Amino acid sequence: KNQVEQSPQSLIILEGKNCTLQCNYTVSPFSNLRWYKQDTGRGPVSLTIMTFSENTKSNGRYTATLDADTKQSSLHITASQLSDSASYICVVSPDNYGQNFVFGPGTRLSVLP
Amino acid sequence: DVKVTQSSRYLVKRTGEKVFLECVQDMDHENMFWYRQDPGLGLRLIYFSYDVKMKEKGDIPEGYSVSREKKERFSLILESASTNQTSMYLCASSRRNSVKDTQYFGPGTRLTVL
Numbered sequence: 001k002n003q004v005e006q007s008p009q010s011l012i013i014l015e016g017k018n019c020t021l022q023c024n025y026t027v028s029p030f031s032n033l034r035w036y037k038q039d040t041g042r043g044p045v046s047l048t049i050m051t052f053s054e055n056t057k058s059n060g061r062y063t064a065t066l067d068a069d070t071k072q073s074s075l076h077i078t079a080s081q082l083s084d085s086a087s088y089i090c091v092v093s094p095d096n097y098g099q100n101f102v103f104g105p106g107t108r109l110s111v112l113p
Numbered sequence: 114d115v116k117v118t119q120s121s122r123y124l125v126k127r128t129g130e131k132v133f134l135e136c137v138q139d140m141d142h143e144n145m146f147w148y149r150q151d152p153g154l155g156l157r158l159i160y161f162s163y164d165v166k167m168k169e170k171g172d173i174p175e176g177y178s179v180s181r182e183k184k185e186r187f188s189l190i191l192e193s194a195s196t197n198q199t200s201m202y203l204c205a206s207s208r209r210n211s212v213k214d215t216q217y218f219g220p221g222t223r224l225t226v227l
Contacts, residue, residue, distance in 0.1 A: 004155065032213070032214065041220075041221055041223075042221065043117070043203055043218030043220050043221050044156075044184050044203075044216075044218050045218070046215035046216070046217075049213055049215060051213070057210055062218070087153070088185070089156075095211050097207055097209065098207045098208060098214060098216075099144055099161060099163060099169075099209070101158070101216070102155070103148075103155030103156040103157075105153055105154060105155045106155070
């Protein structure tokens with residue numbers, strides 16, 4: 001069964017600190033992996049998209065890595081800010097048609113002053 | 114800027130009522146999706162549409178139907194609302210056959226069925 005797991009379920013860090021969120025997937029075949037940020041009460045917003053041939057992608061203070069051999073991805077947040085408080089969702093797609101996505105449950109990040 | 118709008122942010126309905134959730138996108142996207150999001154679960158696909166009048170069932174279509182009469186508009190219908198349909202409903206759109214294009218999500222509709 002195609003599944004995406006994320007850890008930790010929730011995380012609390014102090015402003016200015018770095019953190020890393022994990023994503024493991026069993027989706028097959030594999031086309032691409034995405035990370036989304038979802039603020040409370042809002043829809044998810046795309047942070048990064050990586051295909052099989054890409055093993056790292058950055059978007060400002062967010063850096064995603066992908067190891068397609070071990071089927072793992074991580075999202076590293078550098079110098080966290082209060083506005084980084086949100087849920088971070090890992091999404092894997094098995095096809096190239098932009099129609100089929102498997103969503104992880106998300107990691108809830110709280111950044112405290 | 115791509116914009117996906119949903120007709121209501123919050124909605125309260127009674128059991129047995131027919132409920133319409135509307136979604137409109139302004140980027141001429143072929144694909145449109147309806148998801149529901151519940152605590153501790155990932156987004157689950159209810160239905161998606163890849164063209165006008167075309168629809169495909171997702172993972173949890175039971176109790177729902179959809180309508181896409183115009184390319185920019187995708188409606189989700191709860192024929193007879195039940196309490197287990199209390200949830201956050203998210204609409205999304207994307208271009209077809211584009212691996213690198215993202216899905217754009219609306220702000221969500223939080224539906225409560227009493």
